[in-house]
Amino acid sequence: MSTSEEEEIARNYICFGNPDATVVVVDATSLERNLNLVFQIMEIMPNIIVCVNLLDEAKKKGIKINLSKLQELLGCPVVGTIATKKKTLNNLLKCTQKVCVNKDVKPNLIKYSDNVEESINLLLPIIKKIPNIPDYLHRWVCLKLIDNEPKILSSIESHFNIKFSEFEELQQSLHSLLNSGTAQSPFNLKDDIVTSIVNKSAEINKEVCTYTKENYSKFDRNIDKIITSKKFGIPIMIIFLGFIFYLTICGSNYPSSVLFAFFDFLQEKLLLGLNYIHCPTWLSDMLILGVYKTVTWIVSVMLPPMAIFFPLFTFLEDLGFLPRLSFNVDGLFKKAGTSGKQMITMCMGFGCNAAGVVGTRIIDSPRERIIAAITNSFVPCNGRYPFLIAIATIFISGSLSGFNSSIISTLVVIVVILLGIILTLVISRILSNTILKGTTSSFILELPPYRKPQIFKILVRSIFDRTIFVLIRAIQVAVPASIVIWLFANISIDGNTLLTLIANFLDPFAKLMGLDGYILVAFIFGMPANEIVLPIILMCYLGANSLTDISDYASLGEILKSHGWNIITAINVMIFTVLHFPCTTTLLTIKKETGSLKWTLLSFVLPTICGIIICILISSAYQLIHCF
Numbered sequence: 001m002s003t004s005e006e007e008e009i010a011r012n013y014i015c016f017g018n019p020d021a022t023v024v025v026v027d028a029t030s031l032e033r034n035l036n037l038v039f040q041i042m043e044i045m046p047n048i049i050v051c052v053n054l055l056d057e058a059k060k061k062g063i064k065i066n067l068s069k070l071q072e073l074l075g076c077p078v079v080g081t082i083a084t085k086k087k088t089l090n091n092l093l094k095c096t097q098k099v100c101v102n103k104d105v106k107p108n109l110i111k112y113s114d115n116v117e118e119s120i121n122l123l124l125p126i127i128k129k130i131p132n133i134p135d136y137l138h139r140w141v142c143l144k145l146i147d148n149e150p151k152i153l154s155s156i157e158s159h160f161n162i163k164f165s166e167f168e169e170l171q172q173s174l175h176s177l178l179n180s181g182t183a184q185s186p187f188n189l190k191d192d193i194v195t196s197i198v199n200k201s202a203e204i205n206k207e208v209c210t211y212t213k214e215n216y217s218k219f220d221r222n223i224d225k226i227i228t229s230k231k232f233g234i235p236i237m238i239i240f241l242g243f244i245f246y247l248t249i250c251g252s253n254y255p256s257s258v259l260f261a262f263f264d265f266l267q268e269k270l271l272l273g274l275n276y277i278h279c280p281t282w283l284s285d286m287l288i289l290g291v292y293k294t295v296t297w298i299v300s301v302m303l304p305p306m307a308i309f310f311p312l313f314t315f316l317e318d319l320g321f322l323p324r325l326s327f328n329v330d331g332l333f334k335k336a337g338t339s340g341k342q343m344i345t346m347c348m349g350f351g352c353n354a355a356g357v358v359g360t361r362i363i364d365s366p367r368e369r370i371i372a373a374i375t376n377s378f379v380p381c382n383g384r385y386p387f388l389i390a391i392a393t394i395f396i397s398g399s400l401s402g403f404n405s406s407i408i409s410t411l412v413v414i415v416v417i418l419l420g421i422i423l424t425l426v427i428s429r430i431l432s433n434t435i436l437k438g439t440t441s442s443f444i445l446e447l448p449p450y451r452k453p454q455i456f457k458i459l460v461r462s463i464f465d466r467t468i469f470v471l472i473r474a475i476q477v478a479v480p481a482s483i484v485i486w487l488f489a490n491i492s493i494d495g496n497t498l499l500t501l502i503a504n505f506l507d508p509f510a511k512l513m514g515l516d517g518y519i520l521v522a523f524i525f526g527m528p529a530n531e532i533v534l535p536i537i538l539m540c541y542l543g544a545n546s547l548t549d550i551s552d553y554a555s556l557g558e559i560l561k562s563h564g565w566n567i568i569t570a571i572n573v574m575i576f577t578v579l580h581f582p583c584t585t586t587l588l589t590i591k592k593e594t595g596s597l598k599w600t601l602l603s604f605v606l607p608t609i610c611g612i613i614i615c616i617l618i619s620s621a622y623q624l625i626h627c628f
Contacts, residue, residue, distance in 0.1 A: 001040060001147075001194070002152075005361065005364075006361070008151075008155075011044075011152075012155055012159075014041060014044050014045065015044055015137065015140075015155075015156075015159070016155070016159040016160075019045070019047075020047065020099075020100040020103070021047040021048065021049060021096060021099045021100045021103075022041055022044075022045060022047065022048045022049075023048070023049045023051050023092070023096060024037060024038050024041055024048055024049070024050050024051065025051045025053050026038065026050060026051065026052055026053065027053065027054050028052050028053060028054045028055050028057065028058035028063065028065055028080070029054055029057050029058050029061055029063060029449065031052070031065065031205050031208070031209060032201050032202055032204075032205035032209075033201070035200075035201035035204060035205065036197045036198060036201050038050055038074065039109075039110050039197045039200060039201065040197070042074075042076070042107045042109055042110075043109065043110075043139060043140045043143060044136075044137065044140050045136055045137075046076075046105050046106060046107055046136060047099050047100070047103050047105050048076050048099075048105065048107065049076065049077045049078075049079060049092070049095055049096055049099055050070070050071075050074060050076060050077070050078045050079070051079050051080075051081055051092055052065060052067060052070070052078060052079070052080045052081065053081045053082070053083055054082070054083075055080050055081065055082050055088075056082045056084075057449070057451075061213060061217070061449075062211055062212035062213025063209060063210075063211055063212075063213075064209070064210045064211075064212065065080070065208055065209055066207075066208045066209075066210075067079075067080050067208075069207060069208045070204070070208045073108065073204050073207065073208065074107060074108060074204070075105075075106055075107040075108035076105050076107040077095050077098075077099060077105065079091055079092045079095050109139075110196055110197060110200050111196075112192060112193060112196045113192045113195075113196060115189065115192060116146065116189060116192050116193055116196070119142070119146050119177055119189065120139060120142045120143065120146070122173055122176075122177060123142040123145055123146075123170070123173060123174070123177075124138060124139065124142055126167065126169050126170045126173060127141050127142055127145075127170075129169075130162060130167060130170075131162075132160040132161060132162055133156075133160050133162070141156060143193065144156065145164070145170075145174060146177075146189050146190070146193070147189075147190050147193070148190075217449070219450075220447075220449050220450055223450065224324065224447065227321075227324050227328075228324050228327050228328060228447075233324075233327075233328035234328055234329070237325055237328055237329075238414070238418075240316070240321070241347070241350070241414075241417075242411075242414050244309065244312045244313070244316075244350075245350075245385070245413060245414065245417075246407070247308060247312065248305050248308045248309045248312070248382065248385065249305075249385055249389055249413075251304070251308045252304035252305040252307075252308055255303075255304040255307075256300050256301060256304045256386075259296075259299065259300035259303065259304070260300045263292075263296035263299075263300060266296075267288060267292060267293065267296075270288055270292065271284060271288055274287070274288065285486070285490070285545075285546075286483060286486050286487075289486065289545070289546035290482050290483055290485065290486030290487075290546065291479055291482045291483060291486075293482075293546055293547050294478055294481070294482030294485065294486075294528075294532060294547060295475055295478050295479060295482060297531060297532055297535060297547055298475065298478050298528075298529045298531050298532065299471065299475070301383065301386055301531040302382065302383055302471060302529065302531050303467070303471060305351075305382035305383075305385060305386075306351055306352065306382055306467040306471065307463065307467055309350065309351040309382055310351050310355075310462035310463070310467050311458055311459060311462040311463070313347065313348065313350075313351060313462070314458045314461055314462040315453050315458055318451065318453035318454060318457075318458055319450060319451065319453050320447070320448045320449060320450045320451055322344055322347070323447050323448060324447060325343055325344065325347065326340040326341055326343050326344055327340065327447065328343075329343045330343075332425060333425070333428070334440055335425075335429070336424075336425040336426075336428040336429040336432065337371075337428060337429055337431075337432025337433065337438075337440050338368045338371050338372065338428045338432060338440065339363050339364075339365065339368045339372075339440070341362055341363045341368075341372075342360075342363065342368070342371070342372040342375075342424075342428070344359065344362065345357075345359040345360045345362070345363070345372050345376060346372075346376065346379055346421070346424065349376045349377070349379045349381060350379055350380070350381065350382070350417075351381065351382055352381050352382065352383075352586075353376050353377045353379075353381045353582055353583070353586040354583075354585045354586045354588075354589040355469075356376040356379075356381075357373045357376050357586060357589045357590050357593055358589060358593065360372040360373050360376070360593065361593070365438070367432075367436050367438040368438075368440075369593075370436060370594055370599055371428050371431050371432060371436055373590050373593055373594055373599065373603065374427075374431065374590070374599060374602055374603045374606065375424045375427050375428055375431075375606070376582075376586075377581075377582035377586055377603065377607050378420045378421070378423050378424040378427065378578070378579065378607055378610075379417060379420045379421060379424065379578070380413075380416070380417060380420065380577065380578045381530065381583075381586075383529055383530035383531045383583070384530045384577050384578065385413065386531070386534070387530070387533055387534045387577055388412075388413050388416065388574055388577055388578075389413060390534065390553065390556065391570045391573055391574050391577075392408070392412040392413060392570075392574065393408075393553055394553055394556060394557040394560065394570070395557075395565070395566075395567055395570035396408065396412050396567075396570070412574075416574050416575065416577075416578050417578070419575070419578065419579075420578045420579065423579070423610055427606060427610070477528045477529070477583075477584045477585050477588070478528045478529055481525075481527070481528035481584070482528070484525075485525050485532075485536070485547075486545075486546065488502075488525070489539060489544075489545050489546065490545050497545075499518075499521055499525070499539075499540055500540070502517070502521050502524075503516075503517035503518045503520070503521045503540060504517055505517070506520045506521060512616050512619065513572060513576070513612060513615035513616055513619060514568050514569055514571075514572040514615055514616075514618060514619030514622070515569065515572055515573065515576070515615065516563070516564065518537055518540040518541060518563075519537060519573060519576075521536070521540065522534070522536035522537040522540065523576065523580055526583075527581065527583055527584050528583065528584050528585075529583055529584075529585070530577075530583055532547060533577070535547035535548055538556075538559065541559055541560075541563050542559070568618065568619060568622045571618060572615040572618055572619060575611060575614055575615055575618070576611045576612075576615055578611070579607045579608070579610045579611030579614065580607060580608050580611045581604045581605075581607060581608045582603060582604065582607070586603075587600055587603065587604060590603050
């Protein structure tokens with residue numbers, strides 16, 4: 001009874017992949033809930049092994065499971081495991097080998113209600129006559145016909161090259177079944193099936209489990225009363241995220257400066273090497289001041305925050321906090337016509353929007369998955385943090401004496417992020433009421449127990465699965481883009497570089513937004529990676545022919561103010577930093593995940609329009625107030 005894409009993939013392989021055996025892994029601390037999966041797979045194939053994992057967790061909670069009794073009641077092999085202990089896994093391997101060789105498992109199938117069993121007996125003789133369907137799937141196919149779920153029926157037809165509509169006797173029986181005065185509707189029959197599974201699971205759980213600790217989950221529930229409460233849940237969530245941002249911002253400064261120094265050292269050596277082999281000046285400049293400098297800039301600015309943010313994010317995941325996060329905001333996202341799971345993908349977007357888009361795979365509904373992908377870039381990725389922090393420090397916290405500038409800067413960034421979250425909800429609501437109409441899906445959200453995070457696994461997963469993956473994709477995009485940036489900064493027409501000509505063209509429109517043409521040019525040419533927007537602005541202002549870095553906030557502030565920046569410019573730049581088109585890496589990821597150019601273009605247009613409108617409104621309001 002799959003409800004998501006990954007469940008469908010697993011189901012289709014078990015049904016149609018002709019496996020020798022299926023190992024069903026269940027949670028020893030939640031046996032009753034997990035047994036429903038066991039009974040569903042029993043209907044598909046007989047050769048199953050039930051692996052009762054997390055026995056150590058169950059022991060801590062005072063839960064004892066009689067594995068031999070469970071095996072007797074299920075009629076299939078049952079193996080207890082603790083996945084961190086090799087001995088228990090070896091027992092599982094031996095049992096699996098035995099089942100694969102002998103294939104003599106005869107599980108005790110559920111006896112459903114009289115209505116369901118009568119329906120199965122009515123259809124079974126007909127299904128046996130249909131060619132291509134394996135004998136062991138006959139009963140399961142009958143159940144799926146009773147369910148009348150189009151998606152799985154279509155899968156059955158395509159895999160076995162049949163059409164149920166072509167079998168007249170079957171259609172007559174189904175019509176008779178569904179329209180009989182005594183038979184129930186298909187929906188109620190499905191309810192009957194689910195009820196039977198749930199009741200059987202509860203019955204077996206009662207027979208095989210004993211609880212020596214009556215309040216084994218009291219500790220978790222007491223914490224949840226605070227973390228998932230209506231009063232404290234969302235404020236605690238904001239504090240947690242704020243703390244992560246603060247650690248990311250403060251912690252990434254030193255490693256970034258070390259990387260910059262290292263790459264600058266290498267840059268000098270590479271230039272000397274190219275001069276030594278008499279490489280043409282234009283080529284060495286393009287390769288070193290263009291490609292090398294842009295790529296190493298992205299690595300220096302992007303790698304340290306991701307290397308801090310993703311492990312912290314994975315730590316919360318391992319701890320069990322993220323499902324609570326979804327629970328807290330599910331009501332808000334429901335009102336916006338989408339799923340609470342979108343909050344998790346949004347949080348991943350804080351590290352990298354491309355990673356957030358990939359994370360939308362956890363959302364079951366295709367409609368809601370597209371909405372989450374389109375709106376993911378409404379929250380800033382780590383590539384935008386340094387720019388946001390620099391502007392907030394120079395123009396806002398720098399004017400407040402007696403306060404810690406890092407704390408003030410973090411608070412300002414959180415306010416801007418909250419604006420992005422609010423717009424995410426608003427745009428999601430608009431999309432779900434217009435071009436992506438549909439019923440908001442419901443999902444059962446499991447709140448796992450709080451667990452001690454596994455630090456080594458956290459580092460491996462966050463560094464290799466997320467940080468390195470995203471960084472490599474960003475570099476692939478940055479290499480060709482860096483050549484374009486260098487060419488536009490070095491090719492001149494009538495004494496003006498191409499960058500300057502484009503900036504002058506865009507300047508009137510930029511002024512409406514409270515910006516200038518160079519700022520807009522920087523955002524456009526910063527599409528490969530948001531990390532290079534500020535260096536491009538400085539390159540344009542200083543008339544340089546390569547990316548320029550000024551790490552001293554005082555000097556940076558003087559340059560920006562000398563080019564007309566004020567508090568309104570700073571606010572609009574911060575807003576447009578959050579609300580503008582996604583980077584190229586994210587756009588390519590959206591195209592890959594949605595498989596649609598239309599949704600990719602919409603992902604580009606929506607945040608940009610929102611950013612332009614808000615900046616124009618703020619700039620107009622300021623000018624109106626200034627006039628009075």
